[in-house]
Amino acid sequence: MSRKTWLLVMLVIPALVLSACGGAKTKTPVILRIGYAGSPDTLNPTAGMLSEAWTMYELVYSSIYEPQYDNSFKLDLGESVTPSADNLSYTIKIRPNVKFHDGTPLTAKDVAFSLNFYRQNSNFPYMNGYTTSFANATTQDDTTVILTMNSPVPNIDYLLAYLYILPEHIWSTHTGADAMQFDNAAMIGSGPFKLVDYAQGEFVHLARNPDYYGTKPNIDEVVFQTFSNEDALVQAIKTSQVDMITEFPLTALDTLKSTPNIKVVSGPAISPELNDILMNQSSASNCPTTDGGKCTGHPALQDLVVRKALAHATDKQQLVNIVLLGEGTPGMTLIPEALIPWYNTTLKDYTYDVALANQMLDQAGYKDIDGDGIREMPDGSRKLEFRFNWPSDSTVAPRAAELISNMWSQIGVKLQLQALDPDALTSICCPAYDYDIIFWGWGSDPDPSFLLNVMTTNQIPTGSNETGFSNTTFDSLYVQEGKELDKNTRKEMVWQMQQIILDQVVYIIPFYTNAVQAYRTDTFTGWIADQPKLELQNVLSLMAVKPVK
Amino acid sequence: MKRFKYLLNKIKWAIFSILFVVVLNFFLFRVLPGDPARAGVKDPRMTADAQQAIRIRFGLDKPVINCFQTLNPLKFGNCLINPFQTQFFIYFGNLLKGDLGISYQTNRPVGEMLGEFLLNTVILIGLGQIISIILGIILGLIAAWKSHTAVDFGAMTFSLVAWSLPTFWLGIVLLFLGSTYLGLPVVGKFSAGMSLQVGWLKFWDVAKHLILPTLTFTVVVLGEYMLIMRSTVLEVLSEDYILTAKAKGLSTFQILVDHALRNAMLPMVTIIALNLGFTVAGAIQIESVFSWPGLGLAIFQAVNRRDYPVLQGAFLIIAITVIFANLFAELLYSYLDPRVQAS
Numbered sequence: 022m023s024r025k026t027w028l029l030v031m032l033v034i035p036a037l038v039l040s041a042c043g044g045a046k047t048k049t050p051v052i053l054r055i056g057y058a059g060s061p062d063t064l065n066p067t068a069g070m071l072s073e074a075w076t077m078y079e080l081v082y083s084s085i086y087e088p089q090y091d092n093s094f095k096l097d098l099g100e101s102v103t104p105s106a107d108n109l110s111y112t113i114k115i116r117p118n119v120k121f122h123d124g125t126p127l128t129a130k131d132v133a134f135s136l137n138f139y140r141q142n143s144n145f146p147y148m149n150g151y152t153t154s155f156a157n158a159t160t161q162d163d164t165t166v167i168l169t170m171n172s173p174v175p176n177i178d179y180l181l182a183y184l185y186i187l188p189e190h191i192w193s194t195h196t197g198a199d200a201m202q203f204d205n206a207a208m209i210g211s212g213p214f215k216l217v218d219y220a221q222g223e224f225v226h227l228a229r230n231p232d233y234y235g236t237k238p239n240i241d242e243v244v245f246q247t248f249s250n251e252d253a254l255v256q257a258i259k260t261s262q263v264d265m266i267t268e269f270p271l272t273a274l275d276t277l278k279s280t281p282n283i284k285v286v287s288g289p290a291i292s293p294e295l296n297d298i299l300m301n302q303s304s305a306s307n308c309p310t311t312d313g314g315k316c317t318g319h320p321a322l323q324d325l326v327v328r329k330a331l332a333h334a335t336d337k338q339q340l341v342n343i344v345l346l347g348e349g350t351p352g353m354t355l356i357p358e359a360l361i362p363w364y365n366t367t368l369k370d371y372t373y374d375v376a377l378a379n380q381m382l383d384q385a386g387y388k389d390i391d392g393d394g395i396r397e398m399p400d401g402s403r404k405l406e407f408r409f410n411w412p413s414d415s416t417v418a419p420r421a422a423e424l425i426s427n428m429w430s431q432i433g434v435k436l437q438l439q440a441l442d443p444d445a446l447t448s449i450c451c452p453a454y455d456y457d458i459i460f461w462g463w464g465s466d467p468d469p470s471f472l473l474n475v476m477t478t479n480q481i482p483t484g485s486n487e488t489g490f491s492n493t494t495f496d497s498l499y500v501q502e503g504k505e506l507d508k509n510t511r512k513e514m515v516w517q518m519q520q521i522i523l524d525q526v527v528y529i530i531p532f533y534t535n536a537v538q539a540y541r542t543d544t545f546t547g548w549i550a551d552q553p554k555l556e557l558q559n560v561l562s563l564m565a566v567k568p569v570k
Numbered sequence: 571m572k573r574f575k576y577l578l579n580k581i582k583w584a585i586f587s588i589l590f591v592v593v594l595n596f597f598l599f600r601v602l603p604g605d606p607a608r609a610g611v612k613d614p615r616m617t618a619d620a621q622q623a624i625r626i627r628f629g630l631d632k633p634v635i636n637c638f639q640t641l642n643p644l645k646f647g648n649c650l651i652n653p654f655q656t657q658f659f660i661y662f663g664n665l666l667k668g669d670l671g672i673s674y675q676t677n678r679p680v681g682e683m684l685g686e687f688l689l690n691t692v693i694l695i696g697l698g699q700i701i702s703i704i705l706g707i708i709l710g711l712i713a714a715w716k717s718h719t720a721v722d723f724g725a726m727t728f729s730l731v732a733w734s735l736p737t738f739w740l741g742i743v744l745l746f747l748g749s750t751y752l753g754l755p756v757v758g759k760f761s762a763g764m765s766l767q768v769g770w771l772k773f774w775d776v777a778k779h780l781i782l783p784t785l786t787f788t789v790v791v792l793g794e795y796m797l798i799m800r801s802t803v804l805e806v807l808s809e810d811y812i813l814t815a816k817a818k819g820l821s822t823f824q825i826l827v828d829h830a831l832r833n834a835m836l837p838m839v840t841i842i843a844l845n846l847g848f849t850v851a852g853a854i855q856i857e858s859v860f861s862w863p864g865l866g867l868a869i870f871q872a873v874n875r876r877d878y879p880v881l882q883g884a885f886l887i888i889a890i891t892v893i894f895a896n897l898f899a900e901l902l903y904s905y906l907d908p909r910v911q912a913s
Contacts, residue, residue, distance in 0.1 A: 054762040060871075062675050144623030198627060202677050218765050221676060221683065222871060223758050223863045226765065244762035249861040249870065253745060253756045260749045262756060414874065444602060444876060448642075483618045 050228075050241035051568050053545055055558055056254045056263035060222045060247040064208045066185050067138075067145045068201040072292055072464075075183075077225055077245075079560045081122075082185035082210035083234075085113060085132070086178045090291070090552035090561065092361055092467055094178035097235075098132075098186060098211070100164075108173035108506060113166040113181075120232045121188045122215040123207070129166045133158040134189040136168060142200060150471075151180045173504065175511050179468045186211060213238050213564055222247055239547070239567035245558075258283060258539055265540040265548070267558050271346045274537070282543040287348050288555035289359030290536035295463045295472075296417065297355065298335075298425070298529040300328055303454040303489025309482040315455040316489070319407050321398060322457060326385040327405070328526035332371035333378035334432045335425065341532045344421045348537050352530030354519045355463065355472050359533070359554050363469040365516040368523055378432045389433050396433035407457035409436040412443040418460045421531060425460075451484035459487070460531075469515050473499055476527055490527045544569055576904065584897045591889040596661055599878045600634050600641040628674060628879075632657050661882075670886070671879035675872070680883040684868065688850075688887065690759065691857070691864030695849050697780060698787030703842060706792050710799020711826055711834075717804060725796065733793030741786045741859035748782045755779050757861040783860040787853065791845070798841055802834040809833075836906055840899050847895030850888055 061074035066082065069075060085099035096102070100114040119127040139145060140152035156169040174180060188209050195203040208216040213235065214227040225245040229238045246263060248254045255273040257263045259280055269277065278285050301318025308316035321327045337351035350358060351370065358364050386399030396405045409426065411418035419440065426436040436458070441449070449455040465472060477499050480486035495518055502514040522528070536555045540548055546569050549562040556562065625631045633639045635658040639647035653659050664671060670680035713725040748754040755761060755778055764775040806812065807830055815825045854866035861867065865884055872880035 049763070052762045056757070063677050065677065068677050143619045144627065146620040146624070149620060201627070202672065204678060220765065220863065221678070221686075222867065223861075224760070224762070224765070226763065242763065246757055246762065247861060248757050249858045249867055250742075250745075252742060253859070253861065256746060256749050257756050260753065260756070262749070262761075442602075485618075 053240045053243040053265070053563070053566065054263040055243060055245045055265050055267065056248050056257050057245060057267040057558070058248055058251055058254065061225065063204070064216070064219065065201065065203055065205040066187070067142065067148055067203075070146055073245075076558055077208075077227075078185050078210075079212070080214040080227060080243075080563065081208055081212045081216060082187075083119075083212045084183065084185050085115070085181040087560070088182050088291075088467060090549065090554045090556075090559070092359075092363075092553075094182050098127075099181070102177065102181070104177070109170050111168045111170070111177060112161075113168060115164050115166065116234050117164050119211055119234045121211050122209045122230060122232075123188070124232075125188060125190060127186065127188070127211050128163045129160040130163075131189045132166045132186055133160050134193065135187045136166070136184060138187065138192065138200075139184055142197075144198070144201065148184065151184055154180075173506055175502075175504070175506050175508065176468055176470075182467075213560065214243065217242065236564065238564050240545070240563070243563060258541060261541060261544070263541075264544045265538065265557055267538055269537070269539065271348060271537065274346060274348070277539050282541055283539055284542050285537065285539045286548075286550040286555060286557070287535040287537040288550070289357065289533065289553070291554045291556040291559060292467075293357050293359070293465050293534060293536070295355060295357060295465055296352070296421075296460070296531055296534065297462055298531060299459050299461060299488050300331075300526075300529070301454055301456055301458070301489060302328075302527070303481070307478070307481055307489060307491050308454065309452045312452045312482045312484070314482075315453050317455050318489070319403070319405075319457045321387070321403075321405055322407070324385065325525065326381055327387065328529075329371065330378040330381045330432060331429060331434065332526050332529050333374050333381070334429050334434075335371075335529055335531065336373045336428055337370075337531055338373070339428075340421055340424055343424060344417050345532060345534055348535040349532040350535075352532045354522050354530060355476070355528060356469055356515070356519055357465060357533050360465070360467070360469060361553065362512055363515050365519040367516070368519060370523075371526075375431050382432060387433075394430070394433060395435045404435065405433060406435040406437065409438050409458045409460070410441050410446060410449070410456060411460040412446050413440040414443060415440075415460070415462075417534070422460055425531075451487045451489075452482055453484075454489050461487070470499075470503060473502075473515070473518055476522060488527055490522075490525065492521060492525065495521050542569075573904075577901065580897055580900055584893050587893050588886075588890055591886060591893075592662070592665060595882045595885050595889075596658060597641070599882065600657075602642060624674075628672065629657055629660055632660070634658060670883040673872075673877050673880050675875045675877040675880070680879045683880065684865065684883050684887060687863060687865045687868040687884075690862060691850060691853055691866065694780065694783055694787065694857070694862055694864055695846075695853055698784045698791065699842070699846065699849065701784065702788045702792040702795055705788070706795025707799050707831075707838065709792075710796045711803055711831060713796065713800045714803035714807060714830075715822070715826060717800075722800075726800070729793035729796040729800075731793070732789045733797070735790065737786065737790050737855040738859055740789060741783070741856055744782050744786050745859060748785075754782055756782070759863060779860075779862075783856050783862050786856050786859075787849075791849070794845075795838070795841070799834065799838060802837050803830050806830045806833045836903070839902055839906065843895050843899035843902060845895075847888075847892035850891045 057073065059071060059073035061069065061077050062071045063069050063074060064077065066078045069078065083098040085097065085102065086094040087097035089095055098115050098119065100116055103112045115129060115132055121127050136152065136155060136158040139148040140155045143149050154171050154174045156171045158166055158168045161167055191209055213230055213233045215230045217228045218226040224247060226242065228242045229240065251270050254266045254269050255277065258266050274285065277283050300322045302323055303316040303318055304323055305316065308314040341347060341349045341351060353368050353370055356364050382396060387396045387405060389396045390401060409422060411422055422438050426438055429436060446459065450459060463472065474480060475485045476490050477486065477496050478491040481489060481491065498514050498518050502511050505511040505514060538555065538557050540557060545566050547566045548557050549565055550557065633647045633651065633656050634641055635656045636651060636653050637646060637649040639645040668681065673680050673683060676683065709725050713722045716722050745756050749756045759776055759779050761775050764772060812825060812829060815829050850865060853864055854870055857864045857866035858870045868880060869884045872884065
């Protein structure tokens with residue numbers, strides 16, 4: 022090739038590329054770009070477990086009720102849900118003329134099919150859990166579903182809010198084991214957004230559903246981009262490669278706050294990750310030996326005085342300030358404070374008082390006999406030296422463990438700190454009860470029942486009860502609140518249960534972490550960030566957000 | 571005939587090594603403590619029934635192998651059961667059919683998932699290798715020719731520094747500089763919405779996303795190639811036939827390319843072939859920093875989520891690549907240097 026030809030090629034290629042770019046711009050829809058560190062495990066709602074997947078289900082599917090930022094539920098696809106006099110059946114009226122994304126009409130048959138589908142498959146990890154009290158769903162006409170119950174429930178709105186309505190013409194061929202393996206690549210729903218393109222572990226590309234029955238979103242399209250490196254998330258929003266990031270390392274907080282055109286917001290998360298310090302309270306009497314129980318916990322931890330002293334010696338505010346850089350609040354019980362109205366606002370936490378903690382241990386006979394700074398059991402048999410483990414994938418635990426170890430050393434308690442792989446931790450935790458203290462956590466749920474369930478005696482053999490705590494009053498209250506139809510009475514019971522677990526120091530909850538998110542102010546506006554809970558990628562927020570220009 | 575026998579012998583050992591890896595891979599994950607049905611899922615909504623359903627779906631309810639129900643915690647089981655109903659033989663049988671199993675996390679066939687990831691890795695690594703090989707050879711040749719001058723010193727220093735840089739650190743530095751000053755993308759393969767484009771526009775978008783990870787890879791690997799090339803060329807340049815070539819009045823270019831380069835390529839070919847095998851796995855750090863959806867990132871995510879079928883599959887692919895790269899290197903070596911075969 023001659024030099025002239027080369028020159029021509031060098032000029033023509035960029036020109037072609039530029040013209041291609043220019044040409045496309047006129048047609049390009051407004052795309053909202055969201056960066057997040059996760060990725061949906063599957064687009065199939067019967068199998069999904071990660072919160073990233075559930076975010077997509079909320080956007081693409083509709084359900085009878087829609088969860089709100091204040092923990093309430095608003096009718097969505099449903100027009101009315103009327104209980105029978107005995108509360109053993111519900112008449113569900115759905116909106117007429119609703120269409121699925123493929124143009125097929127959504128009728129009562131699809132609703133009944135979906136409810137029965139979730140109920141009949143006990144292998145669905147989460148979906149089935151919402152339907153355990155359902156007996157059957159039948160159709161009366163095109164817009165009416167009759168849902169019969171095995172027993173009355175207090176929270177039908179909550180139970181129906183996450184049961185996404187699937188098109189029967191697609192899902193009826195995927196039954197049994199095949200249901201969970203169906204990749205659901207087209208993801209046909211009836212929600213405000215529809216799936217455009219998806220690459221596992223890379224991105225999810227959604228577009229506005231032009232046939233949506235409610236108020237349509239203001240944006241044309243939204244792309245969720247997966248980042249495997251959280252520092253890159255920060256860099257991406259700074260260089261305007263994304264418009265919002267759902268999370269970022271707290272160490273970047275100051276940098277982002279001082280960057281022009283970026284707004285950092287924080288608040289209680291919709292589904293917060295709960296952190297807890299769990300103490301092995303299993304005893305020989307309730308050790309689930311047939312289920313692999315070893316119950317080797319330190320005997321001192323079965324003594325309420327010791328647990329109370331540890332609670333008094335924990336400076337939760339310091340943990341919030343140092344571990345969370347202030348982005349959180351001191352914890353109380355396993356029910357997070359943003360879970361209104363279920364969170365008991367009358368609870369009074371153990372004050373941080375090292376002198377009092379020391380005095381309590383002294384009075385109970387835990388004295389430092391050999392003067393090495395570590396107390397001994399009243400009978401002198403063992404030192405108050407506890408194994409303290411945490412999952413190695415936790416970002417907050419290592420710092421927290423170090424601080425807690427220092428705090429508790431002031432009351433003569435020594436900790437042997439060790440991070441463990443989550444699998445190894447599960448195997449020593451429960452139902453093996455082969456540990457002393459673990460810093461771990463739970464996922465949460467808008468209804469308090471699931472979180473209270475993990476402290477019931479029934480859950481000791483399954484290992485969901487991690488502490489081995491067993492209390493008959495608590496157990497019977499749990500059964501009652503699950504049946505109580507009056508919301509206020511149920512609330513009273515749930516509040517009472519929180520009082521019990523706080524009094525018994527089943528867990529020490531170090532803190533409730535905030536969701537900390539950031540968005541660019543020069544590209545999109547209208548993000549919902551002033552509600553009791555924060556989740557910018559929530560369907561309600563994405564419906565409200567609109568381009569700046 | 572002799573060559574055929576040599577080949578057969580090598581292939582035999584390669585197959586034996588792969589079988590060994592298959593067995594080791596299987597037991598490695600079973601010896602780890604914990605229950606994949608509960609691992610990573612700490613959610614109160616997960617019922618005991620659903621956990622058991624997961625175990626059944628992935629065959630975890632079956633004994634690992636005759637006499638052993640589980641390996642950690644060690645639980646002895648029935649020794650007299652049909653061995654084909656144990657996890658090991660089911661896994662092995664499926665493997666022979668080309669079925670790598672179903673991912674715990676995504677419920678998708680592992681073979682299909684890894685196929686997508688592998689292609690992306692091959693693009694990134696392939697491009698990086700080509701650039702670093704070409705640059706490495708050229709720079710090594712120049713450094714050797716200009717040995718003990720400022721050029722040589724500069725090239726040596728650069729190579730040593732590049733070779734010893736931690737990959738993830740270099741990646742993050744380049745990510746920061748590239749995105750801040752050149753506006754280069756920092757994540758994935760496509761910009762938002764570009765996956766649906768066709769032709770030049772899509773090609774250009776992927777190319778932009780490839781710049782930073784490829785550059786990181788090139789800088790890290792280049793140093794090694796350059797250093798090896800330099801030392802081999804130096805050795806060749808001291809040979810008598812180079813002196814003869816000079817005496818014949820050949821130009822520097824002719825001496826370097828026709829006489830020195832060819833003879834110096836022997837060790838380079840070996841290193842390149844071996845590296846090809848290892849770099850499939852070696853891209854873990856680069857792919858994680860730039861969220862490049864390749865095999866390395868898949869391994870990183872599978873470790874985080876304890877997705878054992880994906881890990882087993884990925885390790886198998888890496889093992890096969892390394893073994894075949896070795897085999898290829900040996901065969902190539904015997905072709906390039908007949909003395910190897912004779913021995």
